[in-house]
Amino acid sequence: MPDFDLSEVQRVLVQESEAYLNQVACQLQEDGRCVRTAVRWSKAAEAITAYAVAQEISVVVMATHGHSSHEHWPMGSIAEKVLRSMQVPVLLVRPS
Numbered sequence: 001m002p003d004f005d006l007s008e009v010q011r012v013l014v015q016e017s018e019a020y021l022n023q024v025a026c027q028l029q030e031d032g033r034c035v036r037t038a039v040r041w042s043k044a045a046e047a048i049t050a051y052a053v054a055q056e057i058s059v060v061v062m063a064t065h066g067h068s069s070h071e072h073w074p075m076g077s078i079a080e081k082v083l084r085s086m087q088v089p090v091l092l093v094r095p096s
Contacts, residue, residue, distance in 0.1 A: 060089070
């Protein structure tokens with residue numbers, strides 16, 4: 001089994017995530033929208049909720065892929081957890 005550096009994998013994943021979000025944010029900003037992005041290495045739903053509360057975010061917009069089981073809404077378990085825990089509006093969109 002080859003050796004690999006988990007911290008390097010984490011660094012690359014965070015870097016790729018930031019690049020993707022910056023690209024999306026730039027497109028939205030060109031349309032006149034105010035956008036803020038952040039990447040955290042943590043449990044997704046908890047990190048999104050904590051960041052939104054700490055930064056006093058007025059609305060959370062997130063893409064959803066719906067990878068959860070059939071028992072959940074077709075939005076996915078992370079989006080569902082965020083939706084249930086937030087005190088501000090949450091807009092869920094399916095990527096095209």
